[in-house]
Amino acid sequence: xxxxxxxxxxxxxxxxxxxxxxxxxGDNVEDPDGIILRSYEMHDMDIPExxxxxxxxxxxxxxxxxxxxxxKGIVVFNTPGxxxxxxxxxxxxGILISSRKVVEGIEWTNSLKGKEDVDKLxxxxxxxxxxxxIKGKKLGVIGxxxxxxxxxxxxxxxxxxxxxxxxxxxxDAAWSLLSTVTKADSVEAIVKDCDYITVHVPLNAxxxxxxxxxxxxxxxxxxxxxxxxxxxxxxxAALKKALEEGIVDKYITDFPDAEVLNLDNxxxxxxxxxxxxxxxxxxxxxxxxxxxxxLKYGTITNSVNFPNCTVMYTGNARVTVAHRNIPNMIGNIxxxxxxxNLNISNMINTSKGDWAYTLIDLDSLQGKNTEIIEEINxxxxxxxxxxVREE
Numbered sequence: 010x011x012x013x014x015x016x017x018x019x020x021x022x023x024x025x026x027x028x029x030x031x032x033x034x035g036d037n038v039e040d041p042d043g044i045i046l047r048s049y050e051m052h053d054m055d056i057p058e059x060x061x062x063x064x065x066x067x068x069x070x071x072x073x074x075x076x077x078x079x080x081k082g083i084v085v086f087n088t089p090g091x092x093x094x095x096x097x098x099x100x101x102x103g104i105l106i107s108s109r110k111v112v113e114g115i116e117w118t119n120s121l122k123g124k125e126d127v128d129k130l131x132x133x134x135x136x137x138x139x140x141x142x143i144k145g146k147k148l149g150v151i152g153x154x155x156x157x158x159x160x161x162x163x164x165x166x167x168x169x170x171x172x173x174x175x176x177x178x179x180x181d182a183a184w185s186l187l188s189t190v191t192k193a194d195s196v197e198a199i200v201k202d203c204d205y206i207t208v209h210v211p212l213n214a215x216x217x218x219x220x221x222x223x224x225x226x227x228x229x230x231x232x233x234x235x236x237x238x239x240x241x242x243x244x245x246a247a248l249k250k251a252l253e254e255g256i257v258d259k260y261i262t263d264f265p266d267a268e269v270l271n272l273d274n275x276x277x278x279x280x281x282x283x284x285x286x287x288x289x290x291x292x293x294x295x296x297x298x299x300x301x302x303x304l305k306y307g308t309i310t311n312s313v314n315f316p317n318c319t320v321m322y323t324g325n326a327r328v329t330v331a332h333r334n335i336p337n338m339i340g341n342i343x344x345x346x347x348x349x350n351l352n353i354s355n356m357i358n359t360s361k362g363d364w365a366y367t368l369i370d371l372d373s374l375q376g377k378n379t380e381i382i383e384e385i386n387x388x389x390x391x392x393x394x395x396x397v398r399e400e
Contacts, residue, residue, distance in 0.1 A: 011304045012059075014041035016049035019066060020286075021056040021295020026292060027301060043300045045293075047210055048072060056083070061395065062303050064296035067092060067283060068332040069239065070313050071212060079314045082393020084303055086311050090155035092283035097159040099282050100237050103261040104143055104164070104205055107233040112276055114138040127273035136211055144168035149203030151196055152210035152238070153178050160207060161190045174199050200228040205235065212239035220244060225251040231258045237282050240264030248272065307397035318368050325354055326371040327398040328381060333390035334365040342367060344382045349377050374399060 013027060013034045023045075027034055040059040044051075045067050051073050063073060064086040078085050106112050110389055117134065121127050126131065146169055150161045153175035164171050165187050174193040193199050196219070200206055204227075210216050220234070220243040234257050236243055245261075246269040251257040252274050262269060265277035283292065295311070302308045307329040309318045315331060341360055346353060346369070355370040374381065378396050385394045 011042040012038040012040055013043045013045060013244070013300065014038050014045035016044060016051070017066075019045055019047070019296075020290045020293035021288040023066065023295075024036060024295045026294055026297035032301075041222060045296050045300060046072075047292075056081070058082075061393070062086065062300055064088075064300045065298040066289070066292035069211070071239070075314050083313050084309055084312050084331070085302075086296060086299040086309075087313055088292045091291040091295045092285075092288040093155040093159050094238055095288035096156045096282040096287040097163060097386075098277075099263065099278070100156070100160050100207055100235060101163055101167075103235045103237065104148070104207070104233075104280070105265075106276060107205065107235065107259040107261050108133065108143055110138040133299070133312040142178055143205070146204040147172065147202060147209065148205045149193070149199035150190075150256065151175075151199055151206065153182055154209060155182075156237075157207075158182055158185050160209070162187045163271050165189050169205075172199055172203060180217070182266070186384075196224065196397060197227050200224060201233065202229060203232065204229065205233045206230045207235040208238050208242055210238055212241045212243065217241050218244040218247075219323035221248065222247045224254050231255055232256070233259045234262070236262045236264065238264075240266055240269070245269060245272075275354070283367070305394065305397070309366060316359035316364050316366050318359045318366050319354060320355065320357055320368055320370070322398065323370065325398070326372065326374040326396070328369045328374075328385075328391075329395045329397055330367040330369070330385055330391060331393040332365055332367065333392070334360040334363055335390050338365065338388070338390060339367065341388045342369070342385055345388070346371070348384075349375070351375065351377070351381075 011032050013032055013035065013138050015036050026033055041057055042059060042061050044060055044063045045066060047071065050257045060083055063078060064087055065073060068087055068089050070085060070087050071084055075085055122131055124130060129136045148164045148169045148171050150157045150173045161171050161173050172193045173190050174196055248260060249272055252260065252272055260275045263278045263280050263282050269275055270277055299310055306322045307327055309315055310313055330342055352372040353369055354372050358365060358367045383393045385391055
């Protein structure tokens with residue numbers, strides 16, 4: 010049996026993927042083997058020593074201490090693409106409301122409550138809310154992952170001229186992108202020419218405050234900027250200046266903070282990108298399936314800190330090792346198995362940055378479970394050893 014701790018309310022549709030015969034699931038389980046969460050802030054949390062994996066029912070993992078988990082050999086999963094359609098729909102909404110002043114018009118119309126001749130006032134005042142159509146305008150999409158591609162393709166269908174930029178565009182993603190989307194050479198090329206700019210990149214050290222004074226300086230005057238990725242991608246001080254100078258006509262964000270709320274020409278949305286029942290179910294299902302596969306079979310899919318590693322389980326004994334990506338590791342591990350006279354039937358080693366993962370199928374453990382764990386754990390650079398299946 011595996012214990013799974015939930016740190017947020019998780020869709021029952023997803024939790025159904027963790028059958029009761031193998032999993033105990035709840036928000037107060039003891040000695041959890043895995044954690045599943047949405048937006049719960051884990052950075053100040055004392056993670057139980059029993060935890061082997063963490064799954065975020067969503068794409069962003071800024072609320073999870075990735076480095077701390079890696080040092081402990083805890084595999085952290087996310088669910089890329091599970092909420093992509095929900096975010097895409099809200100981005101399209103953002104493009105429209107950035108142009109047509111729908112939000113401002115609604116707010117003004119509501120201010121007419123209790124007045125006489127509202128219909129006449131509406132006709133007289135509507136001219137202040139005119140805005141351009143999006144058909145024929147240029148949209149720049151920065152980041153062509155699951156969400157960015159859906160946004161780009163949908164914008165093409167709406168008649169926009171779409172440009173995309175992503176230096177890490179995968180082959181599968183490229184196949185999904187409509188041929189009418191023009192590939193740009195840089196972020197600067199996108200912001201220089203496009204009327205609308207939407208950003209879909211993760212927040213990390215290289216992307217933090219990527220929208221700064223330097224980038225705004227080359228941006229097309231009057232552009233509309235949409236941020237449905239992470240608030241930290243935009244330097245608020247630089248944004249304030251860009252809005253005041255008319256470089257940015259409107260800023261639409263799903264990640265408002267106190268500074269942004271005090272700026273004019275900002276439409277702030279309360280992080281609704283993935284807030285649909287369909288998205289929550291999709292994310293919960295994917296997260297649960299990832300946890301289940303890792304805990305039961307040692308396989309990894311969609312981890313943000315360890316490499317993907319998928320090998321069909323054939324019924325033999327299985328050992329997994331999470332370790333640093335350093336030389337001689339495989340030799341050291343196999344030497345331990347050879348010393349114990351254990352025969353390897355299948356083995357795979359994969360790496361991702363500073364970390365690596367080795368999955369080994371043995372003909373048998375010959376009852377040497379404890380010895381194997383103790384000896385491999387002594388190897389410098391090993392952070393976690395598991396006997397996933399005994400035979």
